[in-house]
Amino acid sequence: MKLKSLMLGAAAAAAATTAQAADLPVAPEPVDYVRVCDAYGARFYYIPGTETCLRVGGRVRTQVVVNNVLEDGAFSDRDSDGYSWLSRGYLYLDARTATEFGTLRTYVSIYSTVTNGENSTTLDNAYIQWGGLTAGRLTSNFDIFTGQAFVGVVDRDWSDVTTNQIAYTAAFGNGFSATIALEDRSDREYGNYGGTRTPDVVAALGVSQGWGSAQLSGALHQVYPDAAANRTNNGGEDSLGWAVGGGAAINLPMLNSGSNIFFQGFYADGALSYITTYDGVADYNGGDTSTGYSLSAGAYIQATSTIGLALDGSYADIDAAAGLNDVTRYAIDGSVQWEPVSGFVMGADVGYANVDTDTQGDQDELLFGVRMQRTF
Secondary structure, eight states: OHHHHHHHHHHHHHHHHHHHHHHSOOOOOOOOOSOEEOSSSTTEEEOTTSSOEEEEEEEEEEEEEEOOOSTTSGGGOTTSOSEEEEEEEEEEEEEEEEETTEEEEEEEEEEEEEETTEEEEEEEEEEEEETTEEEEEEEOTTOOOOOOOSSOOSOOSSOOOEEEEEEEEEEEETTEEEEEEEEOGGGGOOSOBOSOOSOEEEEEEEEEETTEEEEEEEEEEEEOBOHHHHHSTTOOOOEEEEEEEEEEEEEOTTTOTTOEEEEEEEEEESOGGGTOSOOSSOSEETTEEOEEEEEEEEEEEEOSSSEEEEEEEEEEEEEOOTTSOOEEEEEEEEEEEEEEETTEEEEEEEEEEEEEETTTEEEEEEEEEEEEEEEO
16 A cells, blocks of 8 residues: 555656646757858858848057148147147948859948047948949049058158049959949049039059059049139130059068068149149149149068068159149158057158249158057
8 A cells, every 4th residue: 555655656746747847948949140151251240131241340540640840830830730639430341242243242431530629420431342343432443552651641642532433343364354433523623623524534454463463544534624713814624634654562572471562653634633642733724734743652561570661752743734833742751560469550650741832942841650550
């Protein structure tokens, strides 16, 4: 009788335990919400629920530039800033999807800046690429090299413009390519222009291989004087400006990985922003256009695994339109930078520039800058 009671009690306990176990919640299977996407390089992840790969990055930069310290510079004018103190934060978003017509890419970079208490936000890049087609805001297809110096405290004499555009690039294999583009004329106006009518036409031939890269560039630019110039006795006339240029960068692996030199030259007629970033000149006056050329070169030497040295030099000669002053200009900018941790760089920069304007004499600039930057 006791044995029978024990067996019945054990059976009841087992049944109760089974019932309680069945009532317990079951832990869900782990879900891989974020998958690594290795099709486009490091740090890409699939956006959950899609086949689009996304890379998120950013940058924080802070720098101080001591403005022109020479006798006729900022320090001699009580109302001019003796230094410019900048802090800036960047956000980068790069989304890519494989399609039967090639990779569909969308890229956005935005930064906010505070300089001497003035706050601004800038849409740096925003473009769509699909196969060979690119549309949006990014670096002009005319531009070749825009400098080696870490800060770049003085304007240099070459083309360096980010602009709205639509472009098509054909890749021929072995690193060769050709590009044709329409680009916003608004970013290429030196002087008093009327309203926009015709975008600039830009073309480029390029090659990029193990030894380095090279490019030939050309542009057509509408010279479209404003109404005031158009009404004067020697009024401005609509005309077609143009520019051509070429350059090459050569890698120097015998010195250190990352070391290189570049050189380039440009000529322009009525389109001076294609040869210099100095805007103290004009594309036209009356019925005449300004012409000019610029030559530039630079070097970057990876002196050690963490220390880099850079030097840029440029020269521009402007034969101004009738009634305006001819201008010659040269600039030198050098820097040293230290990267103690990958993505974290500190550096110092010094730049000198001289502008010689007919009938007005020359003006010198000497500036210094330091920068701290983290990219992630």
